[in-house]
Amino acid sequence: MVKPLFKAMQVLRIVCESSQALTLKDITELSEIPKSTVYRYLYTLIAMDMIDYNSNNETFSPGLGLWWLMQSADPFSKLRQVSSKERRSLMRKFNETVNLGVLTGSEVLYLEIVESARSLRMQAQPGARDDIHSTALGKVLLAFRPRSQWEALIPEKLVRHTDKTLVQRNEVLANLEEIRRTGFAIEYGENEDGATCIAAPILDSNGVSLAAVSVSAPSSRITDALKKEIIVELSKCCAIIENKFIRDIPNSAGR
Amino acid sequence: MVKPLFKAMQVLRIVCESSQALTLKDITELSEIPKSTVYRYLYTLIAMDMIDYNSNNETFSPGLGLWWLMQSADPFSKLRQVSSKERRSLMRKFNETVNLGVLTGSEVLYLEIVESARSLRMQAQPGARDDIHSTALGKVLLAFRPRSQWEALIPEKLVRHTDKTLVQRNEVLANLEEIRRTGFAIEYGENEDGATCIAAPILDSNGVSLAAVSVSAPSSRITDALKKEIIVELSKCCAIIENKFIRDIPNSAGR
DNA sequence: GCTTGCAATTTCATGTCATGAAACCATATG
DNA sequence: CATATGGTTTCATGACATGAAATTGCAAGC
Known part of the structure; x- marks a missing residue:
């Protein structure tokens, strides 16, 4: 040292x-x-x-x-670039905020946010962090990691952010299982009152999450029909990004 | 040391x-x-x-x-954030690539590029650099700096990139004067054959350029009428960014 | 104009600790 | 099994980072 x-x-x-x-x-x-x-x-x-x-x-x-x-070193620059168009078009499709996030340590890190043009919209700054257990982004990222990591990253005691936050470890673990089955996470005001968030993962070739994309909006605007539509489009979007990213990657497979 | x-x-x-x-x-x-x-x-x-x-x-x-x-330190993050929507909408308006650049040392640095969706389009990577004297972005940035800097940054000997590159210092200096008068720079294939670029500055309250925005496109697509339209919209765009930026700045006026 | 105060520089004697050669270890390759 | 290659650790040495204190420079107060 x-x-x-x-x-x-x-x-x-x-x-x-x-x-x-x-x-x-x-x-x-x-x-x-x-x-x-x-x-x-x-x-x-x-x-x-x-x-x-x-x-x-x-x-x-x-x-x-x-x-x-950073210009050359930014570990996320490829991800951001490759996904930028898809995220923008997703935002336009529903006119709701679209987030790109990754897992760092035991938190979710917001890499980039494409804000909707509506005046009532979800807002966060790139670089902001949130808890894993209370966000769709966090849960979907963790769900698609080896189960061995689940226990390490979901402690016994969980911080309550709203009435709806899952604070029981078991609840969260069950939720993760379900997310892994269905392929997406949805969260109604668990992190912030009145905010709904739907997230899907971007997976590497081993099925481990590299990053995740989410659509977040005021709960009042998310009808059941819209929800279904978002899930479809979000999954499509992530699939496209995944493809692009994997095709683009050879230059990072060193020596 | x-x-x-x-x-x-x-x-x-x-x-x-x-x-x-x-x-x-x-x-x-x-x-x-x-x-x-x-x-x-x-x-x-x-x-x-x-x-x-x-x-x-x-x-x-x-x-x-x-x-x-970088998250907190990026000196350009405010500029990027504040200008991001305007640049995107400018790109959509003409469906041509929009660049954001600044002057560093004796070169132009591309901060961010919003690519058009066309298959024939201008392409560059953020972090790329170009000569000042051969690009609209560079010339507009320099034109709106104190004249004392002009001589320092435009050496006697200038690199020729294409047939049209201005390689005489005097030509460039005259060009800078004109740009300063008209408020924008336009360049037809001086940096790269067949590529036209139109640029306008983002000025601080003293009239010194902080950054510049440019629209670049294949020369073949830029008719006289379109050119005029681009100049109008580009100027509007820069004016809006300037406003937003100056209003947003107080937090960076330290201590 | 002199003094006082405050913060940025510079100095310098001290001994810490960064250094790099060399030894060592682990792994791959013929 | 031998050899090579590259990563890791050791260790004696003295270069140089260190921080207290002195000095300078500037600005406000008297």
Whole structure:
């Protein structure tokens, strides 16, 4: 474990996670690392373009270097690109918000959101996270993982978000079984009151979920007929993405 | 200048810029840093989630940590989000590819591209770069910068991309003046044969270009009438984005 | 204009710890 | 079985990261 590297990354993280540009003093305090040390880290990171220095107000902010790194490194960029058209057309079809998410750690991560044009619509920011057990996206992602992961990711004690949240581990596990059978997840206000969400998985060639797509809308708008239609279109959409993705993948099958 | 940090960043960069996952040996050779040192860097970076280790084939690839950093740090995320709907609707209006770009260093950087659905269409990848002097996007971005920057960014010797490329500095400077007067740039096959591109700037409150939007299409499809229409719609689009962006900005006016 | 305060730089003696050669280990290949 | 290849660990060495403290630079207050 290389200490200067470790500490410098903390500094970088602090700079990146702050919404405002920070001064040396700020960073020193937040990181609890001596001033002169932080100073040298910053200096080095600036030389590498990881951090920008604004000489007007003597503040530090995230630099373009990171962006360059991501440009080639973003593990989801293929997924996003490949799926972008399908998700957009799905959004237009029902005029409801369409989300793309993946499992990270024990949460769902929203990668990208195509918002509907309606004024009453579901809203979230890319990068936001939610619990697995209370979202259709989360449950469908987990359902299509090896069952050995289920127990690890669904703890005994589950956070209640609304009246309808499943807080019993057994309930959730049963739900996962059903999702795995039917191929999609549906959730009525378990995560947020009045919000319904329908999700389907994007699977790799082994049948393990890579990502999932969901349509989320105010419960009031989701009639039974519409629900059926959404499920059909959503499944179609995911199947197409799956296909595209698998055909596109050879370049990531290294050496 | 903190050496371990500096070298570790090189390693990180190598891992990120490679299209395949690399082995320790690969990285050692590419970075020309001793094996054991690279090993420790990698180990540390893995602990920080900046790099992923795949134990199956003993390879290293970019990790999620970077993605998290970018999530909050991406200097263009606001611009992208704020402009996304306008650019999409512009694409639909003419069914031609719409680009969003910024100036970095002495090149144009394509931030995001909304592709038209036509089979003959302009294509580029986000993160791609082009010369300033041969693209509408580049010229419009530079035209709306202080004139003092013009000379610095337009060298005496200009690279010729096609028959039509302006390779005389004076020609380009005159062109910039005109663009500044008219408010948009148009380019017929100066960068690529048969490709026409029309661009307009997104300006900050001082009239300096932050970014630019362009419509690019095969020259054969761009009639005079269509050209005029595109210019009108493109200008409208940019004006709307400008407005949204300026209204949204307060949170980035730090401390 | 002088002083005071605050934050950014720079200095420097100290000893930590990053370093890389070499040894070691695990696995594949002939 | 021998050999090679690449990953992992060890270890003595001294380079260099470190942080306290001094210095500079700037701005506000008196």
